[in-house]
Amino acid sequence: MLELLVVVTFFGYIFYLRNYADLRSKSEKEEAAFSKGIELYKNGQFDESYAYFDLKISEKPKSGVAYLYRGLSRKGKGKRTEGFQDVQTAASIDDDIFRAHMELGRFYLEDQDYNAALQSLNKAVIKAQETSPEPYYWRAQVYLQLGQRTEAGADFASEKRINEQGKNEKQAPRLKAPFFNKKLVASMVMAAFTSTIVVMSIKNAETVHLPYLITVLAAIAIGFVEPTKGWVIALLQCVLVFSGYLLFTTQPETSGRRELENFGLYGSLVLTMAASFLGGFMKRALVMK
Known part of the structure; x- marks a missing residue:
């Protein structure tokens, strides 16, 4: 089930990028x-x-x-x-x-x-x-x-x-575009959804590989959608993942499971920031091409 959610989430972002992130007409x-x-x-x-x-x-x-x-x-x-x-x-x-x-x-x-x-x-x-x-x-x-x-x-x-x-x-001097716009709000909504998936994967995965995979795909998409404001979405996702894990999940009974989940949690936070930067870099490179 989690693997399916990963695929749906990733391709959902791709669909968003192709159809809604670029606000220009055909x-x-x-x-x-x-x-x-x-x-x-x-x-x-x-x-x-x-x-x-x-x-x-x-x-x-x-x-x-x-x-x-x-x-x-x-x-x-x-x-x-x-x-x-x-x-x-x-x-x-x-x-x-x-x-x-x-x-x-x-x-x-x-x-x-x-x-x-x-x-x-x-x-x-x-x-x-x-x-x-x-x-x-x-x-x-x-x-x-x-x-x-x-x-x-x-x-x-x-x-x-x-x-x-x-x-x-x-x-006239070019006016600075407003920081918050519809595109940024839509990206925040998507970050809330992917944060939920990351927390679920941390709690249910047997290894850290799946949470890390979900985190990297979601964060790259964040940077790709928002190459200049991606840090805001990435930071929001970090906050949502961390608070969601602490507030809405129960702590494991065994120390081994606790270590695994903590490793998945904190590793996901680091990967979110790093991969969002990578996604923004990829988008800027494509635009310049």
């Missing part, structure tokens, strides 16, 4: 992963960027970002129809990619289909959530073509405001 993760290809496109190396994203689509056929930039690369190469189809595919795969809707709006604007352009750019403005001034700029261009100068002026004003906010953020 498209933000893809943009970070495809930064090399995006840079090629921005530098006007359309043949190279097309080849890059064509390969990525064969590897990840459900990547909206890959379709978006393959389409833009195709447009840069003069293959406008194929480019338009790719951008349409990008928007259909991931409706939250504001740039896909914006580029569709630009295609329609070039074709003088102003109603379709306005519809796509309205969606781009909503999806961007004021993180980019570009959707406002292009929607203003559509409004000008439609003779709606008041609306165009409002969009140009929004574009200017977002640009100024971006400049001010670059100039």
Whole structure:
């Protein structure tokens, strides 16, 4: 039973890491992963960027970002129809990619289909959530073509405001992120669960190997989830394990069993701190790679 709990706990942490620890959206993760290809496109190396994203689509056929930039690369190469189809595919795969809707709006604007352009750019403005001034700029261009100068002026004003906010953020000193956040609280809850498993293993295992294995796996996961704040979670786990053992378990009757449990208890505390540091080191190494 304990071995099963070890496996469930470890893979539960892996699932948490893959799905909840990284709070970026799917498209933000893809943009970070495809930064090399995006840079090629921005530098006007359309043949190279097309080849890059064509390969990525064969590897990840459900990547909206890959379709978006393959389409833009195709447009840069003069293959406008194929480019338009790719951008349409990008928007259909991931409706939250504001740039896909914006580029569709630009295609329609070039074709003088102003109603379709306005519809796509309205969606781009909503999806961007004021993180980019570009959707406002292009929607203003559509409004000008439609003779709606008041609306165009409002969009140009929004574009200017977002640009100024971006400049001010670059100039202003970076504010320190709050220490306690949802991610840290979730990690604390997980630490409480793993602490319970560690205490159970100390009380029931015939050797120290199982408690040490559970402790090391849990602590590495702690450091991996919280590479900068992992010491807090590790310290919490130490406190929970130590207090849980003393308050909620009975002392063994034999001296041999007492020594075994004490060895498991104090060894687990040391391993928690050491392995959490190792997990944080592994996460930082992967990020830098």
